[in-house]
Amino acid sequence: MRDWESDPAEQESGKGGQKELDEQVLGAGLCTGCGACVGLCPYQTVYHDRTVVLHACDLAQGRCYAACPRTPTDLAALRSRLYNETVCTPELGAVKGFFITRATDEGVRRRAQHGGTVTALMALALREGLIDTAILAGEGEGILPRSITVRDPEAAGMQGSSRFVVSPTVAEFNRVCLGNAAKIGVVATPCQALALAKMRTQPVSAAENGIEKLHLVVGLFCGWALSWQKLAALLKKKTDLARVTGMDIPPSCYHTLEVYTTGETIRISLDEVDPCVRESCRTCGDMTAEFSDLSVGSARLPEGWETARSWNQVIVRTERGMDLLELARRLGVLEFRATPPGNLEKLKAASLGKKRTAAIWLAGRGNTAERTGQAG
Amino acid sequence: MSMDREQKEGAEVLLMGNESIARGALEAGVRVAAGYPGTPSSEIIETLSRFSEAGKLYVEWSTNEKVAMEVAAAASFAGLRSLCVMKQNGVNVASDFLLHLTGSGTRGGMILVSCDDPGALSSVNEGESRHFARLMEIPLLEPADFWEAKEMTRWAFDLSEAIRNVVMVRSVTRMSHASGNVVLGPLPAVTAKAQFLCDGPVSDPDRGPVTSAPVIQKHRLQQEKLRKAAALFEDSPFNTYEGPETPELLIITSSACTLYSREAISLLRAEGRAGILKLGTTWPLPPALLKRHLRRTEKVLIVEEVLPFLEDQVKILAAEQAREIGIKTFYGKNDGTLPMVGELNPDLVAAAVGQILGIDPPAIPAEYREKLRALTAALPKREQTFCPGCPHRASFWGIREALQRDHRGGFVCGDIGCYAMASLFPAAGFHTAKTLHAMGSGTGIASGFGKLGPFGMEQPVLAVCGDSTFYHAAIPALINAVHQNADITFIALDNSGTAMTGFQSHPGLDVNAMGEASPKVDIAALCGAMGVPVTIGDPFDLIGTRVTLNRLLEEPGVKVLILKQSCALSPEKKVKKRFLVRVDEALCRGEACGCNRLCTRIFRCPGLLWNRERKKAEIDEVICAGCGFCAGICPAGAIRSEEAAK
Structure with missing residues (x-):
């Protein structure tokens, strides 16, 4: 398999500003919509789920380019600076522990996508003062999510279900940093977690960017996200967008996107959904948010999907992540169950599969592949 | 400097070309004037509006030039003298009506004033309205100085009534917007009652319905009117010649180019070799007058703006009269002696005359050149943009x-x-x-x-x-x-x-x-x-x-x-600012990543300045209009606007 992390020589030449960002990422269709380049300056903004350039910035170097998860990145260097290399795996990044958990509170589970682990952990971190501010993806208008900032643990519990469309979480982080929050926790997709990691390690200017306020990153497993515009167009053909209450993708054997509405559940074949996938996601090799403190995804259990859908699997990556999970165990916020044998190996295989697909996709894009080293 | 009602007959006053045209209309007893604003024509209607008075002079800014011409035509049909005014491309707008109006003819004297803009100083075209005179088969007059602008306009009404058709007066920016001394004439007491006589037969130009039909008969009549105008032009005092009896080079020119031609000859000290035939009646050309002058020279330079309108007409006459006047060498736009686009100026004309006569234009003195360089270097660089608070x-x-x-x-x-x-x-x-x-x-x-x-x-x-x-x-x-x-x-x-x-x-x-x-x-x-x-x-x-x-x-x-x-x-809005705007220097991010001077680099309101020493934005309080909009674009909230005290 090709080593597709950018080599260090490329790193130095990889510095750039908005012009390079626009050429290599935005204009190349590789933007993840994470929002890392938004809110630092007046030149980019997010509209719906798309990052747009408002005016030409003209600076040769910018934090926009430095923080973007799709500009060249020395992932190995990043990993060695942020993680204990002894626990790093080639497939999943740092793995200090692997668990099957769910929120003990049934109410949290009901509102959440799966086992409610993320919601429960964020509420716990707020309640215990590990963080004073949490940034989550919440419900926006129609099928559009919106980044929301909460300081009240109860409010954290009100958010939960996925729409498979990205929200500009890092832009929200940039915005919140300007305020009086001191300890910020972020629920992040893999690209958003990578952007935050790059911000922690690559200061480009003396200007304060508030990254030291970042105290917790809870990563989300992610296969891909959908383009809002394309998904909206698809769903409009099936239902009234205002009736959509949530979405999910059961295990791959179903090959279906389930759309929950105020009435019936609509099942759409993934073949039909596939054209709606963001181009950027096809080039992403990070399925498990490797640059987080701990990552959470849907569980796979021998009992089958109906049982598994109310559980999560969790990869703990840092000391801080482990402390939070253990606190949740001690206080009874999370329930744990035994990890089925082979689960971690299956996850590694799936993650490797995504890295492989992404590498092929990148190679197919020609020169672009050379320029956009991606999470490995 | 603007003409007012207090100024009396006989007074010599400094008038802008457009004011002089307005004065000419007033001295002719104009009763209705209509136009649509457009640089360089707007001051004519503005000046007339100051003289407006119920029952004596009605002035309007019409919805567009076509409507303006229709409004003026109605006054003419009702027996009043009327004027319509527009810039060059306004004539395009009015031209559909003009085509029919020139077919039907007019009653009270009616003038179309078109102010052209060679060089497109205030336009997005360099349109030439003179061609409309030929296209529409109506007489064309072009004043060459400020006094003439008044006299010619006044006379144009007489001509219009003599031939019962519209007369076009064409000015250019340098004529309309420059100023010169003009002696005011008397303002007549006008009493004619407006009445549209229309009960007679179609063939009766005084009492019949006004239409361009029957087309063939009316068209024939229109051309007779034009021939009558040409005959009147033969003796027109607006056509003058200055120079030797048999000039080596005959310059035929009109309008502001007359001044450029005079200056060029003076610059080259060529008074003894070149003569200037200045034409005020440029369409139709008076053939006998032209024959008289063409006979006395071998070389002819036509100086005009912008297209070779006069040049083409002179060449046609010269071809028709070739047996009597002999073969001439023509210089002008078609052979590239003068540029076919943009404004002319004395230097361009001097270069052309010098080339033809083999005279090197005098070099600009080094001292003068140095002064010019110093002066232009001191000019602040200003970009064309919207006003502060726009x-x-x-x-x-x-x-x-x-x-x-x-x-x-x-x-x-x-x-x-x-x-x-x-x-x-x-x-x-x-x-x-x-x-x-x-x-x-x-x-x-x-x-x-x-x-x-x-x-x-x-x-x-x-x-x-x-x-x-x-x-x-x-x-x-x-x-x-x-x-x-x-x-x-x-x-x-x-x-x-x-x-x-x-x-x-x-x-x-x-x-x-x-x-x-x-x-x-x-x-x-x-x-x-x-x-x-x-x-x-x-x-x-x-x-x-x-x-x-x-x-x-x-x-x-x-x-x-x-x-x-x-x-x-x-x-x-000019009276007071709505907001008092200031920059909070503590919040202004300056050049740090990253606003990179959004306010002065991208937004660029002239009321915002970038202080290079302090590396901070500031407000130019003299020109800031106080709209407060820039407070909303500063990403750092450093631009503060407070509601100004009432």
């Missing part, structure tokens, strides 16, 4: 914000007004406006673009149009877009006046050219009556404008957005 800057800022968010490559079809600068200087319109043609054409072009969806065009189409332009020519285009169900967003940039040309009234205002209260025609109501959704917004409401626009861009069909905010130079 609502157009805010409108285009909002449009840019919405189009970039929309992300489908949407663009604006521009139109004629101050906001044309958005098309002419991309940075002024934040790179949104991409077409610019005639008045109202932005909307017509948008209507066409708006039907290209089925051909794969996915870009949203916007049209902008000022309030005066809306009434002038955008209404038919907008109706077309509505009827054809084109997908466009039409934005009326309503700044409550014909701002670019100096706040002339228009149908959207409650006052007319004479300062009388007038009913106003409401743009929103008019658009609403077309059955399309109309939103009214304030361009200074940045977020509101952007959100509204993004919503409208998603909707099919014609959507109308009226962005209403008075011009920063409007009389009510």
Whole structure:
């Protein structure tokens, strides 16, 4: 398999500003919509789920380019600076522990996508003062999510279900940093977690960017996200967008996107959904948010999907992540169950599969592949 | 310097060319004057409006030039002397009516004054209205100085009545906007009662209906009138010759080029070798006069702006008279002796005359050249952009914000007004406006673009149009877009006046050219009556404008957005600032990543300055109009605006 992390020589030449960002990422269709380049300056903004350039910035170097998860990145260097290399795996990044958990509170589970682990952990971190501010993806208008900032643990519990469309979480982080929050926790997709990691390690200017306020990153497993515009167009053909209450993708054997509405559940074949996938996601090799403190995804259990859908699997990556999970165990916020044998190996295989697909996709894009080293 | 009612007959006063033309009309007893504002013509109607008086002189700013000509024609049909005034491309607008009017003929003396703009100093074209005189078969007069501008205009009314047809007087920017001494003549007591006599037979020019039919008979009659005019031109005092009896080179010229030609000959000290035949009656040319002068020379240089109109006519006459006058060598535009585009000036004419006569133009003295260099180096560099506090800057800022968010490559079809600068200087319109043609054409072009969806065009189409332009020519285009169900967003940039040309009234205002209260025609109501959704917004409401626009861009069909905010130079705004604006230096980020001077680099209101020493923005309190809009664009909130005390 090709080593597709950018080599260090490329790193130095990889510095750039908005012009390079626009050429290599935005204009190349590789933007993840994470929002890392938004809110630092007046030149980019997010509209719906798309990052747009408002005016030409003209600076040769910018934090926009430095923080973007799709500009060249020395992932190995990043990993060695942020993680204990002894626990790093080639497939999943740092793995200090692997668990099957769910929120003990049934109410949290009901509102959440799966086992409610993320919601429960964020509420716990707020309640215990590990963080004073949490940034989550919440419900926006129609099928559009919106980044929301909460300081009240109860409010954290009100958010939960996925729409498979990205929200500009890092832009929200940039915005919140300007305020009086001191300890910020972020629920992040893999690209958003990578952007935050790059911000922690690559200061480009003396200007304060508030990254030291970042105290917790809870990563989300992610296969891909959908383009809002394309998904909206698809769903409009099936239902009234205002009736959509949530979405999910059961295990791959179903090959279906389930759309929950105020009435019936609509099942759409993934073949039909596939054209709606963001181009950027096809080039992403990070399925498990490797640059987080701990990552959470849907569980796979021998009992089958109906049982598994109310559980999560969790990869703990840092000391801080482990402390939070253990606190949740001690206080009874999370329930744990035994990890089925082979689960971690299956996850590694799936993650490797995504890295492989992404590498092929990148190679197919020609020169672009050379320029956009991606999470490995 | 402006002419007023107190000045008496016999007084010698300094008048602008346009004022002199207005004075000529007054001295001729003009009763009705109508026009549409347009540089360099606007001061004629403005001057006349100061002399307006019920029952004595009616003056109006018409909806457009065609209507202005129709209004003036009605006065003529009713036996009054009338005048219509426009800039060069206004004649294009009026030309359909003009074609029929010149066929029907006139009664009271009627003058069409067209002020051309060679070099396009205040235009987006270099159109030549002189060709219309030939095309429409009416006499053409061109004044060459300020006194003549008055005298010629006065005489043009007599000529019009003598031949019973419209007479065209053509000025140029340098004639209309420069000033010279003029001796005022008497203002006649006018008493003629307006009455349209129309009960007679069609063949009766005094009492019959007025039409251009029967066409063949009327057309024949029109050409007889033209021959009569040519005969009168043979002895016209407006055609003069200065120079040797048999000049080595005969310069034939007219209008402001007469002054350039005189200066060129003086510069070359060629008074003994070259003569100037200055023509005031440039169409139809008086053949005998021309024959007399062409006979006495071998070489002929025709000096005129812009196209070779005179040159072509002189050559035709020379060909017709070749047997009697001999073969001449012609110099001018066609052979490249003089440029075929742009304004002329004494240097260009001197170079041409020098080339023909083999004289080197005198070198510019080194001392003079040095002085010139020092003076021009000291001039502050100013870019052409919107004024401080201009609502157009805010409108285009909002449009840019919405189009970039929309992300489908949407663009604006521009139109004629101050906001044309958005098309002419991309940075002024934040790179949104991409077409610019005639008045109202932005909307017509948008209507066409708006039907290209089925051909794969996915870009949203916007049209902008000022309030005066809306009434002038955008209404038919907008109706077309509505009827054809084109997908466009039409934005009326309503700044409550014909701002670019100096706040002339228009149908959207409650006052007319004479300062009388007038009913106003409401743009929103008019658009609403077309059955399309109309939103009214304030361009200074940045977020509101952007959100509204993004919503409208998603909707099919014609959507109308009226962005209403008075011009920063409007009389009510000039009085006081609405906001006191200042920069909080502690918050201003300066050049750090990253606003990178959004305020002075991108937004570029002239009221915002960048202090290079302190590396901070500041407000130029002298020119800041106090609109407060910039407070909303500073990402650091460093620009503060406070409501000014009442």
